[in-house]
Amino acid sequence: MAKKALRKTTAKRPAAKRPPSRQAPARKAVKPIELHYWPTPNGFKISIMLEECKLPYVMIPVNISKGEQFNPAFLKIAPNNRMPAIVDPQGPGGRPISIFESGAILQYLGRKTGKFYPADERARVEVDQWLFWQMGGLGPMAGQLNHFKHYARETLPYAIKRYEDEVNRLYGVMNTRLAGRDFLAGRYSIADMACVGWVNLWKRQDQNIDDFPHLKRWLETMKARPAVQRGMALGVALRQNIDMKDPGVQSVLFGQRARTV
Numbered sequence: 001m002a003k004k005a006l007r008k009t010t011a012k013r014p015a016a017k018r019p020p021s022r023q024a025p026a027r028k029a030v031k032p033i034e035l036h037y038w039p040t041p042n043g044f045k046i047s048i049m050l051e052e053c054k055l056p057y058v059m060i061p062v063n064i065s066k067g068e069q070f071n072p073a074f075l076k077i078a079p080n081n082r083m084p085a086i087v088d089p090q091g092p093g094g095r096p097i098s099i100f101e102s103g104a105i106l107q108y109l110g111r112k113t114g115k116f117y118p119a120d121e122r123a124r125v126e127v128d129q130w131l132f133w134q135m136g137g138l139g140p141m142a143g144q145l146n147h148f149k150h151y152a153r154e155t156l157p158y159a160i161k162r163y164e165d166e167v168n169r170l171y172g173v174m175n176t177r178l179a180g181r182d183f184l185a186g187r188y189s190i191a192d193m194a195c196v197g198w199v200n201l202w203k204r205q206d207q208n209i210d211d212f213p214h215l216k217r218w219l220e221t222m223k224a225r226p227a228v229q230r231g232m233a234l235g236v237a238l239r240q241n242i243d244m245k246d247p248g249v250q251s252v253l254f255g256q257r258a259r260t261v
């Protein structure tokens, strides 16, 4: 991709000094994963996972308020014109692979690294259920609430109440699940990473976290993890001066319809 990469993390360790006779054969340098990203809860899922796994990556901003999600090069890897997406130069068989949809990316990175996504089928099903619950429930409902509550040009009390109620119900489900469990699937996993950026917005969603003590404890535990902090801080300055009520921004993001080829 032609865009400038803003940040790079590497998990390089200093090479240990060995006598010449015992030197290891030269290894190919690990190429960083490209993270096509904008700092939102969907983007954070992947920045958190990359940070947790200490995978080398470069972040390539996709400024969705300017319509960069429609750039032909981006659409090639993310045909749904939504970020996040990744390109892993060292994909299966050592060949590059691109992936869109945050849930699919999390599962891929979990399989690739063997981390935060157990191989045992029963444990994996536990993770998958809560990951899909986030993808199909918490994310879309909280996203719609955010739209009608904060961005819509008309105030539609029915729509706001519908999504506020739904987010409230989902918080209740999560709170019950977390009673007597540290994390959604028992052990810390990609399912927790998928949810944290959304629950972190509880105030903006007009929810009271004190009504959900297990969820509150989980959120505090999540936010205390350095990799979660780094993941949720990635690129936040990029959004700073963007006014989501600006008609220019709204015309890019809202009212999108099919584009014919």
Ligand SMILES: N[C@@H](CCC(=O)N[C@@H](CS)C(=O)NCC(=O)O)C(=O)O
Residues within 6 Å of the ligand: 040, 041, 042, 043, 064, 069, 081, 082, 083, 084, 100, 101, 102, 103, 252, 253
């Ligand atoms: N289901 C997708 C949703 C991604 C998504 O909604 N991304 C938003 C930002 S949070 C986006 O790229 N929006 C661009 C647009 O609306 O054109 C995923 O989880 O990857």
